[in-house]
Amino acid sequence: MNCTRAQTSICAARDAALPPAEAAELSAHLNGCAECRAFKTTLENGLARWRAETAAVAVPDAELEWRAVRRRIQAESQRGAFGLPEAWLRPLRWAALPLGAAAAAAVVFFASPDRKPAAERSADVASAQPVTVEVPGDASAMVMVDDRSGWVFVVASDPRPRDL
Amino acid sequence: MRNLLRFLALGLALLGAVAAHAAQPTSIRAILITASNDKAESDPRLKPYEAELQRNLVFSSFRFVNESSAPIPANGRSTLQLADGHALELEVEKGGGVRVRVVWTHRGAAMMTTSLPLRAGAPAVLVRRGGKDDNVPVVLVFAR
Numbered sequence: 001m002n003c004t005r006a007q008t009s010i011c012a013a014r015d016a017a018l019p020p021a022e023a024a025e026l027s028a029h030l031n032g033c034a035e036c037r038a039f040k041t042t043l044e045n046g047l048a049r050w051r052a053e054t055a056a057v058a059v060p061d062a063e064l065e066w067r068a069v070r071r072r073i074q075a076e077s078q079r080g081a082f083g084l085p086e087a088w089l090r091p092l093r094w095a096a097l098p099l100g101a102a103a104a105a106a107v108v109f110f111a112s113p114d115r116k117p118a119a120e121r122s123a124d125v126a127s128a129q130p131v132t133v134e135v136p137g138d139a140s141a142m143v144m145v146d147d148r149s150g151w152v153f154v155v156a157s158d159p160r161p162r163d164l
Numbered sequence: 165m166r167n168l169l170r171f172l173a174l175g176l177a178l179l180g181a182v183a184a185h186a187a188q189p190t191s192i193r194a195i196l197i198t199a200s201n202d203k204a205e206s207d208p209r210l211k212p213y214e215a216e217l218q219r220n221l222v223f224s225s226f227r228f229v230n231e232s233s234a235p236i237p238a239n240g241r242s243t244l245q246l247a248d249g250h251a252l253e254l255e256v257e258k259g260g261g262v263r264v265r266v267v268w269t270h271r272g273a274a275m276m277t278t279s280l281p282l283r284a285g286a287p288a289v290l291v292r293r294g295g296k297d298d299n300v301p302v303v304l305v306f307a308r
Contacts, residue, residue, distance in 0.1 A: 130263075134277040139292075141276070149216050150286035156276050157293040 001029045006036045010043060189240070190256045191308040192264065193233035196246040199223035199291070199300045213304060217289070223297065250275075250301060262307045266290065270301070282307035 001009075006029045009022055018026065030037050131152060133141040139158040146153065197210060199217070204225035206214050217226055230247040238258035245251050249271035257263040262282045268275040268290060275292045282288055282305065290303040 131280040132278060136274045143280075144220070146216065146220050150283060151216055151220065152280055152282075152286070152288040153220055153291065154276065154278050154280065154288065155221075155291040155293065159295055 001025045003029075003033060003036055006030070006033065007039050010036065010040045014043070014047065189235040189237045190258060190262050191233060191235050192242070192244070192254050192256065193231065193306040193308065194244050194246060194252050195231040195304040195306075196229040196248075196250055197302045197304070198227045198229060199302050200225055200227075200298050202298070213287075217302075220289070221291065221302075223300065226302070246303070250303070252303065252305070256307075264288070264305065264307065266305060268292070268303060275301070284308060 006026055009018060009026045012018060013023075013026070017023075030040065131143045131154065133143060133154055133156065135141045135156040135158075137158070139156050141154065141156045144153045144155075145151070195210075195213075197207075199221060201222075201224045204227070207226060207228045209228040210217070210226050214226060217223070232244040232246055234242045234244055234254075236242045236254055236256045238256060241253065241255045243251055243253045251269050253267040253269070255265040257265070263279065264282050265277075265279040266288075267277045270292075276290060278288075278290065280288050284307060288305045290305065291300060292302075293300050
C-alpha cells in the first residue's frame with residue numbers, strides 16, 4: 001500500500017469500517033509511515049474540533065423565531081412614515097401627491113443644465129466639445145483643452161499686426 | 165402613503181438645495197497678460213500659471229498687466245474693464261456647471277466672442293495673436 005492509497009483508506013475509515021484485508025494493510029503501512037500517521041492524527045483532531053464546535057452552537061427554534069418576526073412586522077405596519085403614528089399623517093395624505101409632483105417638477109426645472117432655446121441646446125449636445133468661438137474679419141480660431149490641467153485654450157490668430 | 169411622504173420630503177429637500185445653489189452668484193476673475201517671444205524674467209504674479217501657459221502656448225515670456233473680478237448672478241451679465249481698453253462682457257449660465265459667454269473687446273472693437281464651460285481651478289485662456297508674436301494679449305478667465 002502506498003501513501004496515496006493509505007490516506008484514501010484513512011478517510012474512508014471515518015465513514016465506515018474497512019474490509020479486514022484493507023484494514024490490515026493500512027495498519028501495516030501506518031506502522032512504517034510517519035507521514036500517514038501524522039495525516040491520520042490531523043484528520044482526527046480536525047473532526048473532533050468540528051464536532052465540539054457544532055455541538056456548542058445553539059440552533060434557534062424556527063417556530064419561536066417566526067412568531068417574533070410576525071410580531072415585528074405587525075408593529076411596523078401600524079406605524080406611518082418616519083416612525084410617526086398613522087393618525088398623525090392622515091391629514092397630510094390629500095396633499096402628498098400634488099406637492100410631490102410640484103416639487104419634482106420644480107427640481108427638474110431648476111436643475112436643468114440648459115434652459116436655452118431648443119435650437120441652441122441641440123447645437124451644444126451635438127458638439128463633442130461645447131466651446132464656440134467667433135472672431136471678426138479674416139482671423140481664424142482654434143480651441144484646445146489641456147488633458148493634464150483641464151485648462152481651455154481659445155487662440156484666435158489675426159494676420160494683421162495688432163498691438164495691445 | 166409612506167412612500168409618497170418620503171418622495172415629498174426628498175423633493176422638497178432637493179428643491180431647496182438646487183434653488184440655493186442656483187441663487188449663488190458666480191465670481192468671475194480675469195487676468196490680462198501680454199505674451200511675447202522675448203527672453204524676459206518671469207513675473208512673480210504669474211508664477212502659478214506660467215508652467216501651464218508655457219507648456220500650451222508658443223510664447224517665451226508673459227507679463228502681468230492687470231486683473232479684475234466681479235460676482236455675476238446665474239443667467240446674469242457683467243462687464244469687466246481691464247487695462248488698455250480691453251473689456252470682457254460676461255454672461256453666466258449655471259446648470260450642471262458654469263458656462264460663460266465672453267465677448268472680448270479692445271477699445272470697442274471685437275477681439276473674440278466665445279462660449280465655454282468653466283471649472284473651478286481650470287481657467288479658460290483667451291489669446292488673440294496678431295501678425296507678429298510681440299505683446300500678444302492673453303486673458304485668463306477663472307470661475308469660483
